[in-house]
Amino acid sequence: MTKQLITSALPYVNGLPHLGHLIGCLLPADVYARYLRQKGEDVLFVGGTDEHGTPSEVGAAKEGMDVAEYCKKYHALHKQMYDGFNISFDCFGGTSSDANKELTYRIFNGLDQNGYITEKITKQAYSADDGMFLPDSYVVGTCPYCGYEKAKGDQCEKCTKLLDPTELINPKSAISGSSNIEIKETKHLFLQLPKMQADLEKWIETKKGIWPDIAYTTAKKWLKEGLQERGITRDLKWGFPVPKDGFEGKVFYVWFDAPIGYIGITKECLDQKGEHWEDWWLNPDEVRHTEFMGKDNIPFHTVFFPASLRGSGEKWTEVSFLKGFNFLNFAGGKFSKSAQRGIFLDQAVAEYPADYWRYWLMANAPESDDTNFTIDLFAATINKDLNDVLGNFINRVLKMSEKNFGTHVPAQGTITTDETELYQTLNVLVADYVKYMDGLEFRKALASLREIWVAGNNYIAKTEPWKAAKTDLARAGTILNTGFNLIRLYALLNLPVMPTVAQKMLDILGLKPETVDFAGFDASSFLSFLKGGEAFTMTEPLFQKVTPERVEELKIKYKEA
């Protein structure tokens, strides 16, 4: 059987994740992992934090901490937030581990031996007071074109001109503010991407029509523009030391070891369990690897990382399917940590249960374009879909049953055309749901899911069990029996997206999650699972509405203009 490897992009450890990070990679990866596990597939879901790079060093210095300690602290906070959202990682780690160092060296040495690594002297801004070379964006000064005083060394935010740090007037370090900047020569290693261009082009071409447009077109765009050699080392202290003579004191560039982190995290995790990471990462014929990420990450996962793996001379498991997402905006603007704009994960679960957010985000996933999050849209979806359609359906079945039959599922009795028509409808809708989930078209999958819930209400409206209860109790029993079987169906279908709610629904019937493949779904037999007589537990409504008062309160709290 094909093994299913699922990776979510690794958010940068410096800074806490918000709803945009969640929908951009973590959540859809989790939903897909849960979906496949439910089908009975062999799944390994890998995630973690990206830890190297200048932002970590700067962040640690700000908090007066050792960089490694700083990463450890934020790594734990990330994990805590993901736990709050029930992200079901099989392996969760960081990119600064020994395991990742070992793999980074292994891949680097392979690339080096195969002639894909070259040396080059470059010029770079050095800050004596900070005791370090500065990345371009950490040099600030006056823009020579428009006079803007806070232009960054890579680009002026005001006039958008691309700059070189050497052009800036009065250059200063963004870290210390020191103007004691000199341009020094320094030697670095470069990955020869141009040598791999043809190979990569051929490979990407095989993904046409299979990968989402955003993934394929982004990769094509980079290849079309022509690949350039790319520096993979930096003059920093925090990172993996470059294992090559003449490069003492230098480390690998964060983007070189970050994607290798998927492998490193897996190794660290499976070594502990006594399992073999090679079964997943050096096994391309038996592993299907699905990657999830925001659009900003796509070039690195379609060009840079595959090139590193291919050039190393080993047969690594490459990406089979790349699910890329656009960005989630917050009320028309960007989520921003510095501006305290948006909703962060710890705040979100403090307001409403994780499943509310999970449902909204998946139903509105930014698959085709950037998507706007607003409190109003959130409230409307939660109130209508979860409360009115799904929650109310469950509630009316339970109340009516209790009133007429007590706390046991009524007998199925005789099936009529009302039921067979429902079966036909469900067969079509569930087939749609499966088709969309298998194709990772989440918005459409959730629209189908909703239609399936609506079908239940439709069935109840049509069969009017409250009337049958007065004239033909057995008939009312059949209708409500079908209602309970629908609750079980809904619970199992909801499991990937809303695991907590799904479990509550199963609890009503005293059931446990089960392995079920909805491909080839047959409503007739599926809705005959509960024959009648099974005990059930009355429960309070599963969802609460977002009241108009709460909407106003949240708008003020999160500064939604």
Added chain:
RNA sequence: CGCGGGGUAGAGCAGUCCGGUAGCUUGCCAGGCUCAUAACCUGGAGGUCGUGAGGUUCAAAUCCCACCCCCGCAACCA
């Protein structure tokens, strides 16, 4: 400047590849029902599909051309 994505009813989206009387959800209006979280079910109004009285065609949201607007990218922001 360039490249990529987007511009379809008040709002959020599908349809565009493979042209054939514009679809879904929400909101609004009306009706039904009254078991249920004032919920559920049905019907209706609402759009010249960014602009160009542009091109191709018997026919264009869908193909071609020009332009406008929004978002992103531009390789040391990961």
